[in-house]
Amino acid sequence: xxxxxxxxxxxxxxxxxxxxxxxxxxxxxxxxxxxxxxxxxxxxxxxxxxxxxxxxxxxxxxxxxxxxxxxxxxxxxxxxxxxxxxxxxxxxxxxxxxxxxxxxxxxxxxxxxxxxxxxxxxxxxxxxxxxxxxxxxxxxxxxxxxxxxxxxxxxxxxxxxxxxxxxxxxxxxxxxxxxxxxxxxxxxxxxxxx
Amino acid sequence: xxxxxxxxxxxxxxxxxxxxxxxxxxxxxxxxxxxxxxxxxxxxxxxxxxxxxxxxxxxxxxxxxxxxxxxxxxxxxxxxxxxxxxxxxxxxxxxxxxxxxxxxxxxxxxxxxxxxxxxxxxxxxxxxxxxxxxxxxxxxxxxxxxxxxxxxxxxxxxxxxxxxxxxxxxxxxxxxxxxxxxxxxxxxxxxxxxxxxxxxxxxxxxxxxxxxxxx
Numbered sequence: 001x002x003x004x005x006x007x008x009x010x011x012x013x014x015x016x017x018x019x020x021x022x023x024x025x026x027x028x029x030x031x032x033x034x035x036x037x038x039x040x041x042x043x044x045x046x047x048x049x050x051x052x053x054x055x056x057x058x059x060x061x062x063x064x065x066x067x068x069x070x071x072x073x074x075x076x077x078x079x080x081x082x083x084x085x086x087x088x089x090x091x092x093x094x095x096x097x098x099x100x101x102x103x104x105x106x107x108x109x110x111x112x113x114x115x116x117x118x119x120x121x122x123x124x125x126x127x128x129x130x131x132x133x134x135x136x137x138x139x140x141x142x143x144x145x146x147x148x149x150x151x152x153x154x155x156x157x158x159x160x161x162x163x164x165x166x167x168x169x170x171x172x173x174x175x176x177x178x179x180x181x182x183x184x185x186x187x188x189x190x191x192x193x194x
Numbered sequence: 195x196x197x198x199x200x201x202x203x204x205x206x207x208x209x210x211x212x213x214x215x216x217x218x219x220x221x222x223x224x225x226x227x228x229x230x231x232x233x234x235x236x237x238x239x240x241x242x243x244x245x246x247x248x249x250x251x252x253x254x255x256x257x258x259x260x261x262x263x264x265x266x267x268x269x270x271x272x273x274x275x276x277x278x279x280x281x282x283x284x285x286x287x288x289x290x291x292x293x294x295x296x297x298x299x300x301x302x303x304x305x306x307x308x309x310x311x312x313x314x315x316x317x318x319x320x321x322x323x324x325x326x327x328x329x330x331x332x333x334x335x336x337x338x339x340x341x342x343x344x345x346x347x348x349x350x351x352x353x354x355x356x357x358x359x360x361x362x363x364x365x366x367x368x369x370x371x372x373x374x375x376x377x378x379x380x381x382x383x384x385x386x387x388x389x390x391x392x393x394x395x396x397x398x399x400x401x402x403x404x405x406x407x408x409x
């Protein structure tokens with residue numbers, strides 16, 4: 001019967017192998033180096049997965065770790081265990097990635113529906129909401145006093161006094177007519193929300 | 195985008211044999227020896243202080259110079275250790291006892307010289323000379339140290355830069371005290387503590403960038 005091996009023992013054995021592989025890699029053995037990196041990649045991926053969620057972040061971190069191993073492989077002393085050397089490098093790169101992610105999160109604002117100008121199916125641009133031609137037709141259809149009030153005060157932007165002189169209406173009558181006209185227009189032009 | 199498998203292939207293709215780095219204690223020793231040689235050259239060009247014979251009888255002066263030098267040596271050993279991934283970051287604590295002793299001698303000097311600080315405490319001529327000594331002595335040894343520790347950018351860049359700066363400051367200030375007659379309270383305080391603090395801050399701020407650009 002095959003004796004059961006605990007994961008911890010396997011990891012230790014792996015790391016002893018990794019130590020030998022790294023020593024050979026330092027001497028220029030490319031096959032040993034290839035095997036080392038192939039074996040180390042899934043291990044550091046597991047470490048990265050504990051702190052990072054996004055698949056891209058995890059893979060980028062694994063690549064950062066492999067690049068760091070490559071850049072400072074001359075600093076590894078084969079007389080010392082490989083585990084602490086690798087784990088420190090991995091922890092630093094993972095921490096860097098987490099820090100960068102937090103930095104970006106604090107500076108990025110997710111684009112939500114309320115940030116969009118056209119968030120409704122119906123456009124909210126006033127030009128399109130109220131068609132110009134239709135507005136003119138509706139104004140022409142208003143009672144005479146209301147039509148004058150709108151044309152003189154709202155469209156030509158005359159003062160109430162000037163509008164009163166031109167129309168021959170009193171200021172009070174213009175005010176009342178203008179108020180009624182707006183109410184009528186609102187009722188006719190603005191669609192009712194369900 | 196390069197996949198991890200592709201990256202491994204690229205790294206393996208680039209993997210020529212590398213020369214293993216000597217142990218950190220040996221590398222620290224090499225740097226300290228180089229720093230001693232450079233500082234001696236600076237001393238030879240500037241000349242030692244006239245009252246050195248008298249000062250060597252002064253125990254406070256001796257403790258101050260020795261503790262600054264010890265701080266430099268301990269910080270150098272610490273910096274070379276913490277720059278490696280498989281060494282504990284607690285090595286950074288190594289220079290603390292010597293550093294405290296150094297700072298306490300500066301404080302003691304302040305206390306004894308505090309009575310009646312006159313205009314002689316701030317002599318521009320001396321301070322400019324000292325600035326020159328600091329620049330002459332510390333710049334080359336700092337450049338060598340940052341070059342020797344350039345791999346630290348991947349491991350503990352900030353801590354290595356800060357401890358490295360303390361190493362440079364400790365050795366430079368201990369040399370400075372032998373070269374210059376600078377016992378005035380204010381100046382001693384400025385140079386001893388100020389040099390250490392400024393170099394630590396510069397090292398901390400620029401260290402990671404220096405490391406980055408050198409790799």
